[in-house]
């Protein structure tokens with residue numbers, strides 16, 4: 001098991017190095033760099049920036065160096081000092097700019113995941129055990145709606161409901177009086193009271209999908225011979241269903257956690273834009289537009305690190321859950 | 333002496349969208365105490381559905397629509413009708429009185445629970461014993477069915493066993509509560525020939541030791557000849573002939589059994605011969621022939637009689653047979 005984890009860690013580092021490099025290449029692909037944005041903005045205001053000033057800017061940001069040097073300098077800072085570099089547009093360190101946002105993104109993603117699980121599993125299991133019952137049809141119907149309605153629309157509707165019936169400030173994760181306050185219990189409670197709308201919005205599509213997966217997995221297992229054996233042993237029905245087919249049906253699920261995580265993060269980006277949440281999504285979007293390259297690079301690096309870690313955690317969880325996979329790891 | 337189990341006019345139907353498949357339609361048979369009954373017949377004649385119906389294990393589109401399944405007590409007393417029993421009572425009978433071994437040893441054990449866990453669970457469900465005692469029973473049974481190093485193997489998962497070992501583990505599990513009847517539905521079909529023979533020998537040894545009755549379902553008349561005391565022959569959802577193995581296999585009464593026996597070249601020498609060589613084909617499931625169900629394929633067909641009158645069971649010599657050739661002898 002330890003060897004397995006070690007090998008996975010090595011792979012993780014290689015993967016991340018590759019991702020960060022490719023990201024850098026992609027940011028550099030469009031013609032121009034951050035100074036192009038500066039010039040364009042100035043021209044839009046009717047100003048003209050002298051060439052000498054632009055050269056000065058380039059030198060200041062290291063944009064005059066060769067590409068590979070820029071990349072190596074940046075990645076060295078990240079690895080050795082945990083320094084993510086400077087944001088051009090915001091003129092502050094990337095770390096100070098995104099620290100809180102990444103935290104909030106993670107809170108939102110994890111809370112959404114827990115929401116998805118706690119709703120989807122019981123309903124999916126119920127639907128399979130009571131296949132073709134009224135409840136099963138209702139769950140399928142709501143599931144289809146959940147999959148079909150776009151998230152931004154759901155976000156708008158939920159914001160309206162929150163505003164109209166619960167008197168909440170529209171958008172954001174904090175009430176105005178807490179937005180810039182230091183963290184305290186009041187701010188935490190305020191966050192929680194705002195969090196439920198984005199959680200529901202981000203989670204609905206995932207919930208609908210997971211209900212269908214759980215139901216299909218369980219239906220596959222319900223009529224397998226090992227269930228008949230358990231029944232022949234004289235186990236009470238609900239007990240044997242939970243111990244055997246339900247447990248088996250959850251195995252494929254663990255392997256899907258890996259791709260569930262990035263899905264949640266991207267859904268979260270769109271929702272955050274609509275609801276103007278101070279999470280990382282909208283900031284990323286703006287940074288890509290203005291070629292704020294260290295900001296974008298850091299974002300992608302952080303998100304992919306989270307995803308890679310998430311995948312690894314889900315693999316470990318699967319190994320813990322399913323002895324067939326565990327023994328394969330122990331051998332290899 | 334009373335038989336251990338009597339199945340009377342059992343009917344189990346599949347209620348499908350486009351009609352009713354009468355998979356089991358009037359099966360009557362009896363399992364003698366402490367002996368082996370072999371149930372033989374072509375594929376699809378309803379052997380497995382019969383076996384599952386005995387413990388009421390049939391699932392949805394299938395439904396038991398009639399009959400009686402009488403389990404007689406060891407001493408004198410009223411039999412228990414398993415079809416009429418309450419769920420709770422039935423669950424007590426399962427495994428403690430009647431245990432089952434299925435055809436695919438791979439699929440009939442849970443792959444994510446250890447062998448030991450699955451045996452211990454059965455023991456503790458039916459007997460008031462502690463974890464440790466149940467575990468010792470599991471180890472003892474695994475050793476008894478010939479699994480090497482049972483102390484260690486008890487904590488293995490089924491996927492770490494070979495097919496033959498898995499079926500041995502399944503048998504260990506089936507016998508862990510000392511049942512009075514073991515139903516084995518083609519327990520060796522999925523195994524290679526050598527392993528088949530070993531498993532059959534094992535079943536016979538265990539029967540000697542534990543004194544349980546065995547209902548062995550098989551395609552293979554050779555297997556039936558090797559292990560059975562009694563043989564019941566099924567055709568299209570009913571038992572057409574039951575009697576002592578020697579009589580049924582050497583002097584069959586029913587024309588269907590006669591055709592089956594003829595189709596096996598050297599009965600007695602163990603072979604892998606399948607029951608295929610009966611003239612004609614099995615009629616489609618939705619249309620049952622009128623009168624005797626076997627009449628379209630029967631060499632002794634009597635026009636105006638076999639296609640009109642439904643034969644009832646009569647006794648001829650030691651054999652119960654449902655064929656109009658024998659109906660008149662009796663009356």
Ligand SMILES: Nc1ncnc2c1ncn2[C@@H]1O[C@H](COP(=O)(O)OP(=O)(O)OP(=O)(O)O)[C@@H](O)[C@H]1O
Nearest residue numbers: 346353355374375376377378379380381382393617
């Ligand atoms: N799931 C099902 N749906 C519909 N009909 C079924 C189903 N299972 C069995 N049947 C019907 O029941 C009949 C008897 O099936 P059963 O499995 O008892 O046959 P069998 O004698 O055990 O055959 P085999 O030797 O191939 O195992 C089949 O011919 C088929 O028509």
Ligand code: SF4
Nearest residue numbers: 624627630638655656
């Ligand atoms: S009743 Fe007639 S058709 Fe049926 S087996 Fe006997 S002789 Fe053949």
Ligand SMILES: [Mg+2]
Nearest residue numbers: 379380381517
């Ligand atoms: Mg069968």
